[in-house]
Amino acid sequence: MTQKLLEVTLSRVWQQTEEIRTFELSPTEGALPSFEAGAHIDIYTDVGPRPYSLCHLHVVDGPYVVGIKREPDGRGASRWLHDTCRVGHRLQIGPPRNNFRLAPQAAHHCLMAGGIGITPVLAMAKALWQRGSSFELVCFFRGRSHAPFLEEMRTAPWNQRVRFHFDDSPAHQVHLDDLCAAQPVGTHFYACGPAGFMAAVRQATRLRPPEQVHQESFSALPAAEKSGRTTFTVELARSGKTVLVEHGESLLQALRRAGHPPITSCEMGVCGSCVTRYLSGTPVHADAFLSADERLRELAICCAGSLSERLVLDL
Ligand code: FES
Structure with missing residues:
Protein backbone atom coordinates (compact mmCIF):
# COMPACT_ATOMS: atom_id res chain seq x y z
CA MET A 1 0.00 0.00 0.00
CA GLY A 94 1.92 13.04 0.66
CA PRO A 95 -1.25 14.84 -0.48
CA PRO A 96 -3.19 16.71 2.22
CA ARG A 97 -5.47 14.67 4.46
CA ASN A 98 -7.90 16.04 6.97
CA ASN A 99 -8.95 14.33 10.20
CA PHE A 100 -9.65 17.58 11.99
CA ARG A 101 -12.35 19.41 10.09
CA LEU A 102 -14.41 22.38 11.12
CA ALA A 103 -18.06 21.57 11.72
CA PRO A 104 -20.05 22.97 8.81
CA GLN A 105 -22.44 24.66 11.21
CA ALA A 106 -22.07 25.54 14.86
CA ALA A 107 -23.45 28.22 17.14
CA HIS A 108 -19.87 29.08 18.07
CA HIS A 109 -16.41 27.59 17.58
CA CYS A 110 -13.93 27.53 20.47
CA LEU A 111 -10.40 26.86 19.20
CA MET A 112 -7.77 25.83 21.73
CA ALA A 113 -4.08 25.36 20.96
CA GLY A 114 -1.25 24.14 23.17
CA GLY A 115 2.26 25.04 21.96
CA ILE A 116 2.99 23.88 18.42
CA GLY A 117 -0.61 22.61 18.31
CA ILE A 118 -1.38 26.11 17.07
CA THR A 119 -0.56 25.08 13.47
CA PRO A 120 -3.89 23.50 12.35
CA VAL A 121 -5.85 25.77 14.68
CA LEU A 122 -4.36 28.87 13.08
CA ALA A 123 -5.69 27.77 9.69
CA MET A 124 -9.09 27.12 11.29
CA ALA A 125 -9.23 30.65 12.72
CA LYS A 126 -8.49 32.08 9.27
CA ALA A 127 -11.19 29.90 7.68
CA LEU A 128 -13.80 30.83 10.28
CA TRP A 129 -13.02 34.53 9.82
CA GLN A 130 -13.47 34.14 6.05
CA ARG A 131 -16.76 32.33 6.61
CA GLY A 132 -18.00 35.03 8.97
CA SER A 133 -18.53 32.44 11.73
CA SER A 134 -18.57 33.09 15.45
CA PHE A 135 -15.28 31.89 16.97
CA GLU A 136 -12.59 32.51 19.53
CA LEU A 137 -9.03 31.24 19.68
CA VAL A 138 -7.24 30.62 22.95
CA CYS A 139 -3.51 29.87 22.79
CA PHE A 140 -1.68 28.20 25.66
CA PHE A 141 2.07 28.81 25.53
CA ARG A 142 4.88 28.39 28.05
CA GLY A 143 5.77 32.05 27.57
CA ARG A 144 6.06 34.73 24.92
CA SER A 145 9.45 33.51 23.77
CA HIS A 146 7.95 30.08 23.06
CA ALA A 147 4.94 31.41 21.14
CA PRO A 148 5.01 30.90 17.36
CA PHE A 149 2.92 33.03 14.98
CA LEU A 150 2.51 35.67 17.70
CA GLU A 151 2.96 38.63 15.36
CA GLU A 152 0.67 37.10 12.74
CA MET A 153 -2.11 36.67 15.30
CA ARG A 154 -1.61 40.12 16.78
CA THR A 155 -1.93 41.81 13.39
CA ALA A 156 -4.68 39.57 11.95
CA PRO A 157 -8.06 41.21 11.27
CA TRP A 158 -9.50 38.74 13.77
CA ASN A 159 -7.01 39.59 16.53
CA GLN A 160 -9.84 40.59 18.89
CA ARG A 161 -10.92 36.94 18.90
CA VAL A 162 -7.58 35.74 20.29
CA ARG A 163 -6.56 35.27 23.91
CA PHE A 164 -3.17 34.16 25.15
CA HIS A 165 -2.26 32.13 28.19
CA PHE A 166 1.41 32.25 29.15
CA ASP A 167 2.50 29.83 31.87
CA ASP A 168 5.14 32.29 33.04
CA SER A 169 2.89 35.36 33.24
CA PRO A 170 0.37 35.76 36.09
CA ALA A 171 -1.30 38.52 34.03
CA HIS A 172 -2.06 36.08 31.20
CA GLN A 173 -3.77 33.06 32.69
CA VAL A 174 -6.74 31.22 31.20
CA HIS A 175 -8.27 28.29 33.05
CA LEU A 176 -9.47 25.59 30.70
CA ASP A 177 -12.34 24.52 32.96
CA ASP A 178 -13.65 28.09 33.18
CA LEU A 179 -13.13 28.68 29.48
CA CYS A 180 -15.06 25.58 28.44
CA ALA A 181 -17.83 25.99 31.02
CA ALA A 182 -18.49 29.53 29.77
CA GLN A 183 -19.12 28.47 26.17
CA PRO A 184 -22.73 28.61 24.98
CA VAL A 185 -24.72 25.47 24.23
CA GLY A 186 -24.01 24.34 20.68
CA THR A 187 -20.35 25.38 20.78
CA HIS A 188 -17.96 23.12 18.91
CA PHE A 189 -14.57 22.73 20.61
CA TYR A 190 -11.31 22.10 18.73
CA ALA A 191 -8.06 21.30 20.49
CA CYS A 192 -4.55 20.43 19.39
CA GLY A 193 -1.52 20.16 21.61
CA PRO A 194 0.66 17.88 23.72
CA ALA A 195 -0.69 14.97 25.77
CA GLY A 196 -1.13 16.81 29.07
CA PHE A 197 -2.97 19.66 27.40
CA MET A 198 -5.26 17.27 25.52
CA ALA A 199 -6.07 15.39 28.72
CA ALA A 200 -6.99 18.68 30.38
CA VAL A 201 -9.24 19.60 27.43
CA ARG A 202 -10.97 16.20 27.60
CA GLN A 203 -11.62 16.77 31.28
CA ALA A 204 -12.88 20.32 30.74
CA THR A 205 -15.27 19.29 27.95
CA ARG A 206 -16.39 15.98 29.46
CA LEU A 207 -20.00 17.13 29.86
CA ARG A 208 -20.31 18.31 26.27
CA PRO A 209 -21.66 16.08 23.46
CA PRO A 210 -18.66 14.10 22.15
CA GLU A 211 -19.52 15.01 18.55
CA GLN A 212 -18.94 18.65 19.45
CA VAL A 213 -15.41 18.06 20.75
CA HIS A 214 -12.78 17.72 18.01
CA GLN A 215 -9.20 16.83 18.84
CA GLU A 216 -5.91 16.32 17.08
CA SER A 217 -3.12 14.89 19.18
CA PHE A 218 0.52 14.60 18.36
CA SER A 219 1.60 12.22 21.05
CA ALA A 220 0.62 8.64 21.72
CA LEU A 221 -1.15 7.14 24.70
CA PRO A 222 1.04 6.15 27.64
CA ALA A 223 2.47 2.65 27.35
CA ALA A 224 0.45 1.58 30.38
CA GLU A 225 -2.71 1.82 28.29
CA LYS A 226 -1.41 -0.80 25.86
CA SER A 227 -1.89 -4.44 26.66
CA GLY A 228 -3.04 -7.65 25.02
CA ARG A 229 -1.64 -10.97 23.83
CA THR A 230 2.07 -11.27 23.12
CA THR A 231 1.44 -13.44 20.06
CA PHE A 232 -1.60 -13.67 17.81
CA THR A 233 -2.55 -14.45 14.24
CA VAL A 234 -3.66 -11.87 11.74
CA GLU A 235 -5.70 -12.89 8.75
CA LEU A 236 -5.75 -10.58 5.75
CA ALA A 237 -9.26 -11.12 4.42
CA ARG A 238 -8.75 -9.81 0.89
CA SER A 239 -5.57 -11.69 0.10
CA GLY A 240 -6.34 -14.71 2.25
CA LYS A 241 -2.85 -14.49 3.81
CA THR A 242 -2.16 -15.28 7.44
CA VAL A 243 0.57 -13.60 9.45
CA LEU A 244 1.78 -14.59 12.90
CA VAL A 245 2.62 -11.69 15.21
CA GLU A 246 5.49 -13.13 17.18
CA HIS A 247 6.56 -12.50 20.74
CA GLY A 248 8.22 -9.09 21.04
CA GLU A 249 6.88 -7.99 17.67
CA SER A 250 4.21 -5.40 16.93
CA LEU A 251 1.36 -5.87 14.49
CA LEU A 252 3.02 -3.30 12.22
CA GLN A 253 6.38 -5.06 12.35
CA ALA A 254 4.76 -8.41 11.57
CA LEU A 255 2.90 -7.05 8.54
CA ARG A 256 6.08 -5.44 7.22
CA ARG A 257 8.06 -8.63 7.76
CA ALA A 258 5.42 -10.57 5.86
CA GLY A 259 5.55 -8.15 2.91
CA HIS A 260 2.27 -6.33 3.61
CA PRO A 261 3.40 -2.91 4.83
CA PRO A 262 0.48 -0.58 5.53
CA ILE A 263 0.61 3.16 4.87
CA THR A 264 2.01 4.80 7.99
CA SER A 265 3.17 8.22 9.02
CA CYS A 266 3.36 9.09 12.71
CA GLU A 267 3.60 5.43 13.83
CA MET A 268 2.29 6.41 17.24
CA GLY A 269 -1.46 6.41 16.81
CA VAL A 270 -2.18 10.06 16.18
CA CYS A 271 -2.42 10.69 12.42
CA GLY A 272 -4.83 8.02 11.17
CA SER A 273 -2.70 6.97 8.18
CA CYS A 274 -2.75 3.30 9.11
CA VAL A 275 -6.38 3.04 10.18
CA THR A 276 -7.91 -0.15 8.80
CA ARG A 277 -11.21 -1.97 9.18
CA TYR A 278 -11.20 -5.22 11.09
CA LEU A 279 -13.78 -7.90 10.45
CA SER A 280 -13.46 -10.08 13.52
CA GLY A 281 -11.40 -10.45 16.67
CA THR A 282 -10.94 -8.13 19.63
CA PRO A 283 -8.25 -5.51 19.12
CA VAL A 284 -6.54 -3.55 21.86
CA HIS A 285 -6.61 0.09 20.84
CA ALA A 286 -3.78 2.39 21.86
CA ASP A 287 -4.26 5.25 19.43
CA ALA A 288 -5.33 8.78 20.23
CA PHE A 289 -7.24 9.07 16.96
CA LEU A 290 -10.29 6.84 16.69
CA SER A 291 -13.57 7.58 18.46
CA ALA A 292 -15.26 4.94 20.61
CA ASP A 293 -17.71 4.33 17.80
CA GLU A 294 -14.99 3.99 15.14
CA ARG A 295 -13.13 1.53 17.35
CA LEU A 296 -15.99 -0.90 16.92
CA ARG A 297 -14.99 -1.29 13.25
CA GLU A 298 -11.48 0.11 12.83
CA LEU A 299 -8.04 -0.04 14.38
CA ALA A 300 -4.76 1.83 13.98
CA ILE A 301 -2.30 -0.83 12.85
CA CYS A 302 0.76 1.04 14.12
CA CYS A 303 -0.18 0.67 17.75
CA ALA A 304 -2.99 -1.88 18.03
CA GLY A 305 -2.65 -5.21 19.78
CA SER A 306 -5.09 -8.07 20.17
CA LEU A 307 -6.98 -9.70 22.99
CA SER A 308 -8.14 -12.51 20.72
CA GLU A 309 -5.99 -15.26 19.23
CA ARG A 310 -7.06 -14.21 15.75
CA LEU A 311 -7.68 -10.80 14.23
CA VAL A 312 -9.13 -10.49 10.74
CA LEU A 313 -8.25 -7.29 8.88
CA ASP A 314 -9.93 -5.94 5.77
CA LEU A 315 -6.66 -6.03 3.84
S1 FES B 1 0.69 5.76 11.39
FE1 FES B 1 -0.30 7.44 12.34
S2 FES B 1 -1.97 6.46 13.37
FE2 FES B 1 -0.81 4.82 12.61
Missing part, protein backbone atom coordinates in the same frame (compact mmCIF):
# COMPACT_ATOMS: atom_id res chain seq x y z
CA THR A 2 1.49 3.34 -1.04
CA GLN A 3 0.25 6.87 -1.46
CA LYS A 4 0.97 8.99 -4.52
CA LEU A 5 3.72 11.39 -3.57
CA LEU A 6 4.22 15.00 -4.62
CA GLU A 7 7.58 16.67 -5.11
CA VAL A 8 8.10 20.09 -3.58
CA THR A 9 10.98 22.49 -3.08
CA LEU A 10 11.72 24.13 0.23
CA SER A 11 11.30 27.72 -0.93
CA ARG A 12 11.50 29.65 2.33
CA VAL A 13 12.30 29.02 5.98
CA TRP A 14 11.85 31.46 8.80
CA GLN A 15 12.36 31.30 12.51
CA GLN A 16 9.31 31.63 14.74
CA THR A 17 10.93 30.91 18.10
CA GLU A 18 14.23 29.41 19.16
CA GLU A 19 12.85 25.92 18.50
CA ILE A 20 10.10 26.46 15.91
CA ARG A 21 10.52 27.29 12.24
CA THR A 22 8.06 27.80 9.43
CA PHE A 23 8.78 25.85 6.25
CA GLU A 24 7.27 26.93 2.94
CA LEU A 25 7.02 24.14 0.35
CA SER A 26 6.47 25.13 -3.27
CA PRO A 27 5.45 22.79 -6.07
CA THR A 28 8.32 21.63 -8.21
CA GLU A 29 5.92 21.56 -11.14
CA GLY A 30 2.19 22.20 -11.54
CA ALA A 31 -0.07 23.15 -8.65
CA LEU A 32 -0.47 21.49 -5.30
CA PRO A 33 -3.84 19.92 -4.37
CA SER A 34 -6.36 22.02 -2.47
CA PHE A 35 -7.19 21.37 1.16
CA GLU A 36 -9.39 22.62 3.98
CA ALA A 37 -8.34 24.06 7.33
CA GLY A 38 -7.23 21.35 9.75
CA ALA A 39 -5.46 19.29 7.07
CA HIS A 40 -1.96 17.86 7.36
CA ILE A 41 0.62 16.50 4.95
CA ASP A 42 3.17 13.76 5.39
CA ILE A 43 6.71 14.99 4.79
CA TYR A 44 9.08 12.19 3.83
CA THR A 45 12.20 12.65 5.91
CA ASP A 46 15.30 10.50 6.18
CA VAL A 47 13.62 8.60 9.04
CA GLY A 48 10.33 8.10 7.18
CA PRO A 49 7.12 10.07 6.66
CA ARG A 50 5.89 12.35 9.43
CA PRO A 51 2.63 14.33 9.59
CA TYR A 52 2.70 18.13 9.85
CA SER A 53 -0.35 20.38 9.91
CA LEU A 54 -0.84 23.08 7.32
CA CYS A 55 -1.11 26.43 9.06
CA HIS A 56 -2.53 28.54 6.26
CA LEU A 57 -5.47 28.49 3.85
CA HIS A 58 -5.30 27.02 0.38
CA VAL A 59 -4.21 29.43 -2.32
CA VAL A 60 -4.48 28.29 -5.95
CA ASP A 61 -0.93 27.75 -7.28
CA GLY A 62 0.40 28.63 -3.82
CA PRO A 63 2.85 26.80 -1.56
CA TYR A 64 2.12 24.71 1.52
CA VAL A 65 3.22 26.16 4.86
CA VAL A 66 3.95 24.12 7.99
CA GLY A 67 5.33 25.05 11.39
CA ILE A 68 7.75 22.52 12.84
CA LYS A 69 9.18 22.36 16.33
CA ARG A 70 12.64 20.86 16.66
CA GLU A 71 12.31 17.98 19.10
CA PRO A 72 15.82 17.15 20.39
CA ASP A 73 14.59 13.90 21.94
CA GLY A 74 12.15 12.96 19.17
CA ARG A 75 12.59 10.25 16.58
CA GLY A 76 14.73 12.40 14.30
CA ALA A 77 12.41 13.87 11.65
CA SER A 78 12.21 17.37 13.07
CA ARG A 79 15.97 17.41 13.74
CA TRP A 80 16.60 16.41 10.13
CA LEU A 81 14.25 19.09 8.80
CA HIS A 82 15.76 21.80 11.02
CA ASP A 83 19.40 20.83 10.79
CA THR A 84 19.76 19.46 7.26
CA CYS A 85 17.11 20.94 4.97
CA ARG A 86 17.92 24.29 3.42
CA VAL A 87 16.13 26.50 0.90
CA GLY A 88 16.24 24.76 -2.47
CA HIS A 89 16.09 21.27 -0.94
CA ARG A 90 13.66 18.96 -2.76
CA LEU A 91 11.29 16.92 -0.65
CA GLN A 92 8.56 14.39 -1.19
CA ILE A 93 5.24 14.85 0.54
Whole structure:
Protein backbone atom coordinates (compact mmCIF):
# COMPACT_ATOMS: atom_id res chain seq x y z
CA MET A 1 0.00 0.00 0.00
CA THR A 2 1.49 3.34 -1.04
CA GLN A 3 0.25 6.87 -1.46
CA LYS A 4 0.97 8.99 -4.52
CA LEU A 5 3.72 11.39 -3.57
CA LEU A 6 4.22 15.00 -4.62
CA GLU A 7 7.58 16.67 -5.11
CA VAL A 8 8.10 20.09 -3.58
CA THR A 9 10.98 22.49 -3.08
CA LEU A 10 11.72 24.13 0.23
CA SER A 11 11.30 27.72 -0.93
CA ARG A 12 11.50 29.65 2.33
CA VAL A 13 12.30 29.02 5.98
CA TRP A 14 11.85 31.46 8.80
CA GLN A 15 12.36 31.30 12.51
CA GLN A 16 9.31 31.63 14.74
CA THR A 17 10.93 30.91 18.10
CA GLU A 18 14.23 29.41 19.16
CA GLU A 19 12.85 25.92 18.50
CA ILE A 20 10.10 26.46 15.91
CA ARG A 21 10.52 27.29 12.24
CA THR A 22 8.06 27.80 9.43
CA PHE A 23 8.78 25.85 6.25
CA GLU A 24 7.27 26.93 2.94
CA LEU A 25 7.02 24.14 0.35
CA SER A 26 6.47 25.13 -3.27
CA PRO A 27 5.45 22.79 -6.07
CA THR A 28 8.32 21.63 -8.21
CA GLU A 29 5.92 21.56 -11.14
CA GLY A 30 2.19 22.20 -11.54
CA ALA A 31 -0.07 23.15 -8.65
CA LEU A 32 -0.47 21.49 -5.30
CA PRO A 33 -3.84 19.92 -4.37
CA SER A 34 -6.36 22.02 -2.47
CA PHE A 35 -7.19 21.37 1.16
CA GLU A 36 -9.39 22.62 3.98
CA ALA A 37 -8.34 24.06 7.33
CA GLY A 38 -7.23 21.35 9.75
CA ALA A 39 -5.46 19.29 7.07
CA HIS A 40 -1.96 17.86 7.36
CA ILE A 41 0.62 16.50 4.95
CA ASP A 42 3.17 13.76 5.39
CA ILE A 43 6.71 14.99 4.79
CA TYR A 44 9.08 12.19 3.83
CA THR A 45 12.20 12.65 5.91
CA ASP A 46 15.30 10.50 6.18
CA VAL A 47 13.62 8.60 9.04
CA GLY A 48 10.33 8.10 7.18
CA PRO A 49 7.12 10.07 6.66
CA ARG A 50 5.89 12.35 9.43
CA PRO A 51 2.63 14.33 9.59
CA TYR A 52 2.70 18.13 9.85
CA SER A 53 -0.35 20.38 9.91
CA LEU A 54 -0.84 23.08 7.32
CA CYS A 55 -1.11 26.43 9.06
CA HIS A 56 -2.53 28.54 6.26
CA LEU A 57 -5.47 28.49 3.85
CA HIS A 58 -5.30 27.02 0.38
CA VAL A 59 -4.21 29.43 -2.32
CA VAL A 60 -4.48 28.29 -5.95
CA ASP A 61 -0.93 27.75 -7.28
CA GLY A 62 0.40 28.63 -3.82
CA PRO A 63 2.85 26.80 -1.56
CA TYR A 64 2.12 24.71 1.52
CA VAL A 65 3.22 26.16 4.86
CA VAL A 66 3.95 24.12 7.99
CA GLY A 67 5.33 25.05 11.39
CA ILE A 68 7.75 22.52 12.84
CA LYS A 69 9.18 22.36 16.33
CA ARG A 70 12.64 20.86 16.66
CA GLU A 71 12.31 17.98 19.10
CA PRO A 72 15.82 17.15 20.39
CA ASP A 73 14.59 13.90 21.94
CA GLY A 74 12.15 12.96 19.17
CA ARG A 75 12.59 10.25 16.58
CA GLY A 76 14.73 12.40 14.30
CA ALA A 77 12.41 13.87 11.65
CA SER A 78 12.21 17.37 13.07
CA ARG A 79 15.97 17.41 13.74
CA TRP A 80 16.60 16.41 10.13
CA LEU A 81 14.25 19.09 8.80
CA HIS A 82 15.76 21.80 11.02
CA ASP A 83 19.40 20.83 10.79
CA THR A 84 19.76 19.46 7.26
CA CYS A 85 17.11 20.94 4.97
CA ARG A 86 17.92 24.29 3.42
CA VAL A 87 16.13 26.50 0.90
CA GLY A 88 16.24 24.76 -2.47
CA HIS A 89 16.09 21.27 -0.94
CA ARG A 90 13.66 18.96 -2.76
CA LEU A 91 11.29 16.92 -0.65
CA GLN A 92 8.56 14.39 -1.19
CA ILE A 93 5.24 14.85 0.54
CA GLY A 94 1.92 13.04 0.66
CA PRO A 95 -1.25 14.84 -0.48
CA PRO A 96 -3.19 16.71 2.22
CA ARG A 97 -5.47 14.67 4.46
CA ASN A 98 -7.90 16.04 6.97
CA ASN A 99 -8.95 14.33 10.20
CA PHE A 100 -9.65 17.58 11.99
CA ARG A 101 -12.35 19.41 10.09
CA LEU A 102 -14.41 22.38 11.12
CA ALA A 103 -18.06 21.57 11.72
CA PRO A 104 -20.05 22.97 8.81
CA GLN A 105 -22.44 24.66 11.21
CA ALA A 106 -22.07 25.54 14.86
CA ALA A 107 -23.45 28.22 17.14
CA HIS A 108 -19.87 29.08 18.07
CA HIS A 109 -16.41 27.59 17.58
CA CYS A 110 -13.93 27.53 20.47
CA LEU A 111 -10.40 26.86 19.20
CA MET A 112 -7.77 25.83 21.73
CA ALA A 113 -4.08 25.36 20.96
CA GLY A 114 -1.25 24.14 23.17
CA GLY A 115 2.26 25.04 21.96
CA ILE A 116 2.99 23.88 18.42
CA GLY A 117 -0.61 22.61 18.31
CA ILE A 118 -1.38 26.11 17.07
CA THR A 119 -0.56 25.08 13.47
CA PRO A 120 -3.89 23.50 12.35
CA VAL A 121 -5.85 25.77 14.68
CA LEU A 122 -4.36 28.87 13.08
CA ALA A 123 -5.69 27.77 9.69
CA MET A 124 -9.09 27.12 11.29
CA ALA A 125 -9.23 30.65 12.72
CA LYS A 126 -8.49 32.08 9.27
CA ALA A 127 -11.19 29.90 7.68
CA LEU A 128 -13.80 30.83 10.28
CA TRP A 129 -13.02 34.53 9.82
CA GLN A 130 -13.47 34.14 6.05
CA ARG A 131 -16.76 32.33 6.61
CA GLY A 132 -18.00 35.03 8.97
CA SER A 133 -18.53 32.44 11.73
CA SER A 134 -18.57 33.09 15.45
CA PHE A 135 -15.28 31.89 16.97
CA GLU A 136 -12.59 32.51 19.53
CA LEU A 137 -9.03 31.24 19.68
CA VAL A 138 -7.24 30.62 22.95
CA CYS A 139 -3.51 29.87 22.79
CA PHE A 140 -1.68 28.20 25.66
CA PHE A 141 2.07 28.81 25.53
CA ARG A 142 4.88 28.39 28.05
CA GLY A 143 5.77 32.05 27.57
CA ARG A 144 6.06 34.73 24.92
CA SER A 145 9.45 33.51 23.77
CA HIS A 146 7.95 30.08 23.06
CA ALA A 147 4.94 31.41 21.14
CA PRO A 148 5.01 30.90 17.36
CA PHE A 149 2.92 33.03 14.98
CA LEU A 150 2.51 35.67 17.70
CA GLU A 151 2.96 38.63 15.36
CA GLU A 152 0.67 37.10 12.74
CA MET A 153 -2.11 36.67 15.30
CA ARG A 154 -1.61 40.12 16.78
CA THR A 155 -1.93 41.81 13.39
CA ALA A 156 -4.68 39.57 11.95
CA PRO A 157 -8.06 41.21 11.27
CA TRP A 158 -9.50 38.74 13.77
CA ASN A 159 -7.01 39.59 16.53
CA GLN A 160 -9.84 40.59 18.89
CA ARG A 161 -10.92 36.94 18.90
CA VAL A 162 -7.58 35.74 20.29
CA ARG A 163 -6.56 35.27 23.91
CA PHE A 164 -3.17 34.16 25.15
CA HIS A 165 -2.26 32.13 28.19
CA PHE A 166 1.41 32.25 29.15
CA ASP A 167 2.50 29.83 31.87
CA ASP A 168 5.14 32.29 33.04
CA SER A 169 2.89 35.36 33.24
CA PRO A 170 0.37 35.76 36.09
CA ALA A 171 -1.30 38.52 34.03
CA HIS A 172 -2.06 36.08 31.20
CA GLN A 173 -3.77 33.06 32.69
CA VAL A 174 -6.74 31.22 31.20
CA HIS A 175 -8.27 28.29 33.05
CA LEU A 176 -9.47 25.59 30.70
CA ASP A 177 -12.34 24.52 32.96
CA ASP A 178 -13.65 28.09 33.18
CA LEU A 179 -13.13 28.68 29.48
CA CYS A 180 -15.06 25.58 28.44
CA ALA A 181 -17.83 25.99 31.02
CA ALA A 182 -18.49 29.53 29.77
CA GLN A 183 -19.12 28.47 26.17
CA PRO A 184 -22.73 28.61 24.98
CA VAL A 185 -24.72 25.47 24.23
CA GLY A 186 -24.01 24.34 20.68
CA THR A 187 -20.35 25.38 20.78
CA HIS A 188 -17.96 23.12 18.91
CA PHE A 189 -14.57 22.73 20.61
CA TYR A 190 -11.31 22.10 18.73
CA ALA A 191 -8.06 21.30 20.49
CA CYS A 192 -4.55 20.43 19.39
CA GLY A 193 -1.52 20.16 21.61
CA PRO A 194 0.66 17.88 23.72
CA ALA A 195 -0.69 14.97 25.77
CA GLY A 196 -1.13 16.81 29.07
CA PHE A 197 -2.97 19.66 27.40
CA MET A 198 -5.26 17.27 25.52
CA ALA A 199 -6.07 15.39 28.72
CA ALA A 200 -6.99 18.68 30.38
CA VAL A 201 -9.24 19.60 27.43
CA ARG A 202 -10.97 16.20 27.60
CA GLN A 203 -11.62 16.77 31.28
CA ALA A 204 -12.88 20.32 30.74
CA THR A 205 -15.27 19.29 27.95
CA ARG A 206 -16.39 15.98 29.46
CA LEU A 207 -20.00 17.13 29.86
CA ARG A 208 -20.31 18.31 26.27
CA PRO A 209 -21.66 16.08 23.46
CA PRO A 210 -18.66 14.10 22.15
CA GLU A 211 -19.52 15.01 18.55
CA GLN A 212 -18.94 18.65 19.45
CA VAL A 213 -15.41 18.06 20.75
CA HIS A 214 -12.78 17.72 18.01
CA GLN A 215 -9.20 16.83 18.84
CA GLU A 216 -5.91 16.32 17.08
CA SER A 217 -3.12 14.89 19.18
CA PHE A 218 0.52 14.60 18.36
CA SER A 219 1.60 12.22 21.05
CA ALA A 220 0.62 8.64 21.72
CA LEU A 221 -1.15 7.14 24.70
CA PRO A 222 1.04 6.15 27.64
CA ALA A 223 2.47 2.65 27.35
CA ALA A 224 0.45 1.58 30.38
CA GLU A 225 -2.71 1.82 28.29
CA LYS A 226 -1.41 -0.80 25.86
CA SER A 227 -1.89 -4.44 26.66
CA GLY A 228 -3.04 -7.65 25.02
CA ARG A 229 -1.64 -10.97 23.83
CA THR A 230 2.07 -11.27 23.12
CA THR A 231 1.44 -13.44 20.06
CA PHE A 232 -1.60 -13.67 17.81
CA THR A 233 -2.55 -14.45 14.24
CA VAL A 234 -3.66 -11.87 11.74
CA GLU A 235 -5.70 -12.89 8.75
CA LEU A 236 -5.75 -10.58 5.75
CA ALA A 237 -9.26 -11.12 4.42
CA ARG A 238 -8.75 -9.81 0.89
CA SER A 239 -5.57 -11.69 0.10
CA GLY A 240 -6.34 -14.71 2.25
CA LYS A 241 -2.85 -14.49 3.81
CA THR A 242 -2.16 -15.28 7.44
CA VAL A 243 0.57 -13.60 9.45
CA LEU A 244 1.78 -14.59 12.90
CA VAL A 245 2.62 -11.69 15.21
CA GLU A 246 5.49 -13.13 17.18
CA HIS A 247 6.56 -12.50 20.74
CA GLY A 248 8.22 -9.09 21.04
CA GLU A 249 6.88 -7.99 17.67
CA SER A 250 4.21 -5.40 16.93
CA LEU A 251 1.36 -5.87 14.49
CA LEU A 252 3.02 -3.30 12.22
CA GLN A 253 6.38 -5.06 12.35
CA ALA A 254 4.76 -8.41 11.57
CA LEU A 255 2.90 -7.05 8.54
CA ARG A 256 6.08 -5.44 7.22
CA ARG A 257 8.06 -8.63 7.76
CA ALA A 258 5.42 -10.57 5.86
CA GLY A 259 5.55 -8.15 2.91
CA HIS A 260 2.27 -6.33 3.61
CA PRO A 261 3.40 -2.91 4.83
CA PRO A 262 0.48 -0.58 5.53
CA ILE A 263 0.61 3.16 4.87
CA THR A 264 2.01 4.80 7.99
CA SER A 265 3.17 8.22 9.02
CA CYS A 266 3.36 9.09 12.71
CA GLU A 267 3.60 5.43 13.83
CA MET A 268 2.29 6.41 17.24
CA GLY A 269 -1.46 6.41 16.81
CA VAL A 270 -2.18 10.06 16.18
CA CYS A 271 -2.42 10.69 12.42
CA GLY A 272 -4.83 8.02 11.17
CA SER A 273 -2.70 6.97 8.18
CA CYS A 274 -2.75 3.30 9.11
CA VAL A 275 -6.38 3.04 10.18
CA THR A 276 -7.91 -0.15 8.80
CA ARG A 277 -11.21 -1.97 9.18
CA TYR A 278 -11.20 -5.22 11.09
CA LEU A 279 -13.78 -7.90 10.45
CA SER A 280 -13.46 -10.08 13.52
CA GLY A 281 -11.40 -10.45 16.67
CA THR A 282 -10.94 -8.13 19.63
CA PRO A 283 -8.25 -5.51 19.12
CA VAL A 284 -6.54 -3.55 21.86
CA HIS A 285 -6.61 0.09 20.84
CA ALA A 286 -3.78 2.39 21.86
CA ASP A 287 -4.26 5.25 19.43
CA ALA A 288 -5.33 8.78 20.23
CA PHE A 289 -7.24 9.07 16.96
CA LEU A 290 -10.29 6.84 16.69
CA SER A 291 -13.57 7.58 18.46
CA ALA A 292 -15.26 4.94 20.61
CA ASP A 293 -17.71 4.33 17.80
CA GLU A 294 -14.99 3.99 15.14
CA ARG A 295 -13.13 1.53 17.35
CA LEU A 296 -15.99 -0.90 16.92
CA ARG A 297 -14.99 -1.29 13.25
CA GLU A 298 -11.48 0.11 12.83
CA LEU A 299 -8.04 -0.04 14.38
CA ALA A 300 -4.76 1.83 13.98
CA ILE A 301 -2.30 -0.83 12.85
CA CYS A 302 0.76 1.04 14.12
CA CYS A 303 -0.18 0.67 17.75
CA ALA A 304 -2.99 -1.88 18.03
CA GLY A 305 -2.65 -5.21 19.78
CA SER A 306 -5.09 -8.07 20.17
CA LEU A 307 -6.98 -9.70 22.99
CA SER A 308 -8.14 -12.51 20.72
CA GLU A 309 -5.99 -15.26 19.23
CA ARG A 310 -7.06 -14.21 15.75
CA LEU A 311 -7.68 -10.80 14.23
CA VAL A 312 -9.13 -10.49 10.74
CA LEU A 313 -8.25 -7.29 8.88
CA ASP A 314 -9.93 -5.94 5.77
CA LEU A 315 -6.66 -6.03 3.84
S1 FES B 1 0.69 5.76 11.39
FE1 FES B 1 -0.30 7.44 12.34
S2 FES B 1 -1.97 6.46 13.37
FE2 FES B 1 -0.81 4.82 12.61
